[in-house]
Amino acid sequence: MGFRALDVCGGVHRHPPRGSADYIDRKTPEKSRVSGKKRKEKIMKTMMKRILAFALAALLILGMTVTGAAADPALNQKLKINQVAAGDTVKAYRLIEYDATFNGYTFYASFETFLEAEKNAAGFNSLSVQEYFTEKIGTTGVAELLGKYAAACAKTPAAYTLPAVTAEQVAAADGTVTFDALEPGYYLMLVTTLPTNSKIYKPVSVFVRVVNEGGKNVVSVYAAGSKLPVPAIPGDPYEIDVKSAKAPSIIKEVADDSGIGAVWKTSAGANVGETVNFSIKLEIPAYKGVSGMTLKLTDELSGLIYNAGSAKVYKSRPGGADSFTDEVAGALTETVGTYDETTAKQTVEFTLDYAKLNADPNLPIEVYISYSAVLAKEVARDGITVPGTTDKTYNRAANKAVLTYTTSNEPETEKTTDAQIASVYTYSFFLDKRADETEDGTSATELKTLKGAKFTLYKDDAFTQSIEFVKDGDYYRPATADDGAATKVTALEADNTLFVKGLDRGIYYIEETTTPAGYYAPNKGFKIELNGERDVADNALTGKLLDTSSFTETDTADRLLIAGTEMDTTALNQLNVVLKNSSSPILPTTGGMGTALFTVGGVVLMAVAAWLFFFRRKDKKDN
Template sequence: MKKMRKIFAVLLTLAMVLTMSMTAFATSNANAGNDNIFGTANDTATITVTGIDNETGIQVNAYKVVEAKYEGTGSTFSGYKSLYPTVITQDMVKANLTTLSPTQLNGLANAVIANTSKTAIALSNTEGTTWTANVSAGTYLVLVSNTEAHSYNPMVVSAYYINKDGKTDISEGKVTLTTNVANAKKSDKPSIDKKITGSNGNDYGNSVEVGDTVNYEVTVNPIPSYTGSHPKFYVEDTLSAGLDFAKDNNNNAINPIVKVGNNTLVKDTDYTVSFEGRKLTVNFVVGSAYKLNAYASQSLTITYAAKVNSDAVVFTSVNTNDAKLYYTNDSKVDGNDDSTEKKTYTYTFEIGGEASGTTGIITKTGKDKGEENPLPGALFGLYKSGDDVTADTVATAADNAAYKTAKSDADGQIKFSQLKEGTYYLKELNAPDGYSVNTHVYTVVIDTTYNDNGTLASWSVTIDNDKTSTFTSKNDGTWEAAINGTNIVNTTLSSLPSTGGIGTTIFTIAGCLIMVTAAGLFFASRKRTNK
C-alpha cells in the first residue's frame, strides 16, 4: 500500500510539473504574439501582373500602399494598416484589396506620385506579358511608365495572409502568405471628352441667352507616356462666333485650370496656354520636353468658361464648341501623329422670326366691327420668370422692368430672339392709336429635348398651359414645324363704351330730365303756396 502511495505521489508530481510547463509555454506564445497567430515581418511572396508588353525602356514598379502590422519584434502578424489613409481609409483596408474603383485608383496613383519618400519595387518580365516581384506582406499599387505602344491603368495587387482553411479571417493558428494576380488594362490611344457643366440640357447640349456663361470640362484619358524626341500632346478648343472666352476685369481671357486627379498642374511648367481669337491651345510639351510621363495612364481635366455674345445664332443653326486632341502614336519617330475631337452644342430660340420659321406662334390682331386682322405697332414686354416674377406681379410691373420688348410688325408678328428654355410672361404695354390694350398676361414656356450627343431633337412653346407649337429636327438638318398659333386681340375704341363700361350718356340725359322735372315741381309747388 505504501508502494502505491509512492507511485501515486510521483505521478501527481509529474502531472503538476507538466501542467506548469504547459502554462508557461502558453504564456510565452501569448506574450510573443496575438492569440497564437504566426506570421513574421520576414515573410515574403511573389506578386504577379499580367498583360504588359515588354517594350524597350518600359518600367513596371510596385509601391506599397497597405502594410502588414506585427507585434513584438515582428514575430507575429496582427493586421493591416493603410499608408495613404486619405485615399484608402482604414475601414477599406482588408487582406486582399482589389475592389478600388477607377477614380480611387487614380486618386491613389496621384497620392503615390506626390509622395517624395516612396520606395519603388521593380517588377521583372518573367515570361511573355507576365511581370513579378518578391515582396513583403501588404497591398501594392503597380504603375507602368516609359511605354509608347500602350497606356496601362494603375492596378493593385496584394500579398496577404490566409489560415489553414484558406480564409483571410484569422483568429489563431499558423498563417501562410499568398498573393493574387493583377491583370493590366491597356489602351492603345487616348480619347477626349467634353461636357457642359451645370447644363440646363444634357452633358453635351444646352440653351442660353446673351450674357450667359457656359462652363466646360474637357477630359483626356489615358495620358500617354512618351520617351522619344518627337512628343506631341495638346488640346485645341475652338468657339463659334456666338461665344467668347470668359475674361477677367482687365479684359484678358481667363486661363483654364488643368488637373490630374486632385493635383493642379502648373502653367508654363507642366503646360503652356495660348489664345488666338476664339481658339484656345493647351500644350503639354514645354519647349521640347513632354511633361506628363509621371501621370501616364491617368486622366487629365481642363476646365474653362465662355460667354454668350450678341452673335449667338438661333436654333436653325447652332453655336458649337469643338475640342480636339492632337497626339503622336510613337514619339520615337517624327510624323506618326493622330487626333480625336468632341463637340458641344449651344442653342438659342426665337418666336416670330420668318427666317427661323417661327412666325404664327403669337400673332397680334385688331378687331373692328367684327372683323379681325393683323395689327402692327402694338408694343409688348417679355418678362423672365423668377422668385419675385409671376403672372400676377407682371400685371402691375413697370414697362422698363421687361426683359425684352418688341412691336408687332405688319403681319402682327411679335419677334423675340435669343431666348433660352424656361418660363416667360408676355404683356401688352401700348396699343396702336384707336385700339385698346389687351390686359391679359400670357404665360409662355419654352421646353427642349436633346439627343444623347447634345444636338437638339425638338423644342416647343406652351402658352397658358396649351402647347401650341412644336419644332422637330429632321435627318437632313431641317426642322418640321407644327404651329397652332395664339392670337392676342385688341378692340377698336370706337366700338367700346367711352369708359369701357355700359356708357354714361344715358345716365347724363336721365339725370338732366330728373333735375328739370324736380325744378318744375318745386316752382309749381311754390306758386300754389303763394296763392
C-alpha cells in the first residue's frame, strides 16, 4: 500500500504504483537515489506552481472584495438637479470613497491634505484624518467643508486641486440635470455657466451613504448636509434644487452739465479738449459659498484720452458729478495703454480687490468707480455713421466698459458682463460768406462769394470771453492743452466759408472782426444756438441737432444779412448758415425800432415846419 502525502492545498497524494515513471524501487539503491532526486525536483516544481496559483487566487479574491462592494451597481443612485439654466454644465467631483467594508473612507489625496490642515488648525492633532472626519465633521458639516475646499482650490496660486471630473451633464431646456448612477461617496457639485446665462451657483455637497442594517446594505442620499426624501416611485431620482444668484453687473454713465434732467446719463456733450467725468456702478450680489472673485474692468476709450491716476472707488454717489463719498482706499490698480492718434483709441484696465470691496460677505457690493478723460481732437476729425443709416453722420466719442470676472467656485471659467457704453457728442456749424449781390454770369439768386472775412467766437453775450481754436485742415476746432501756443488763434479766417467743429451743444456768440474790402461790417455780432436732440426717456443726447437750432442777429439792423439757416442733410449734428455783407450802408429794417425813430422824428420835423410856415404867413398878414 502506497503512503499518502499532504498537499500544500490540503489534498492527499498516494504512492505511485509499481511500473510507473514515478515508482521508486527500494531494492535497487542507486536507481532509487536517482528516481528520488527526480521526484523531489518534480515535487518542488509542483509546489511552486501551486503556491503561485494560490497567491494569485488570493489577490484576485481580495481585489474582488475591495472593488466589488463599492462598485455594486445596486448601490448607485439617480440624482436630478433642478433650477440650472439651460446650457449650463453640472460637474460632479468625488472627493471621498468608501473602503471595501463600507466602514471607512478613502480620501482624494489633495483633499486629505486639506483635511489634515483643517484638523490641526482645529486643535485635533491627536486624531487621524479618518477619525476627525467621522467624529468631528459628519454629514451635516461636510457641506461647509466641501465649499471651503472648493474655494481653497480656486486661490492663486492654488494650494489644493480638484480631482478629475467623475461625471458631468449639461442642463436641458427645462433647467434640469440628471445623473443616472452616482456611486457611494461624497461629491462636490460645481456648475459652470455660459456667458449668456452669466449666473453664480452655490457649490452643493452630495453624499451617497451606505449603512449595513441587519446584514444588508441600505443606501440614503444627502445634499447640503440634509437627508433627501426617498422617491415615491422606485427607480425615480432623488431631487435637489441648486441655488444661484444673478451675475455681477455694471452701469456706465457720463456727467452731463446741461442742467437738463439727471446729472448722470448714458451720453453728454462736450467741447474738444474738455475734461469729461465718467462713473461705473458695480453691483455684486452677496454670494454664499463664494470666498473670492477676480474682477477686472476693461475700458476701451474712442476719442477720449484717459487722465492717468484719476480713477477712485467710492461707496456712494449722492448726486452731482463731484459728489462721490466714502472712498475705498487701495481697492483699485490701473494699467493704462497708449493713446493711438490714428485710431483715436486707448485701453485702460482697472483691477479691483474683491476682499477690500467685500467688507461684509453677507451684504451685496455696490460701489462706484469714478475717473475722467479729455475729449480728443480726433473726435472732430472722424465722422461716424449714425446707427440705422448708411449716409448720415455725426461726431461721437465712446467709452465702452466690460467687467471680466471669475469666482472661487469656477476659477478657470472667465465670464464677462455685457458691454456698457457712454457717449460724448460734439456739434458743428458751417458759415457760407456771401455778398448781397449776385455773381457775374450766374443766376439772379446766386450770391457772390466773399473772401477775407474773420470771426471771433465768444462764450458770452457781452463778447468778452473769446474761445481759442486750432485749424485742422479745412475746419477749426477748440484748442486743447496739448496744442502749441503758436497754433492757437481767436481770429478765424473765412476763405469763402468758415467751418467750426468739436463744439458742445449750447449757445455761442460770433462777431465779424474783419470785413471783406468794399463791404460794410454788420452792426453787431450774432447768436449761435446749437440745441442737441435728447431721448424722451432719460434726456440723454442722441448726437443730432434739433431744428430749433438757430443763427440770429443781436441787432435787428443785421437781420437782412442772414440769408438762410438749415440743418445739414448728411451731418446730422451740423447747422449751416449763409451770412451776407452789404456793399452799401446798412439801413434800419422796415418795422424795426430804427424805422419808428425816423418816422417819429420826421413827423416832428414836419409839424415844426408847418407851424413855422403858418406862423410866418399870419405874421405877414398882420403887418
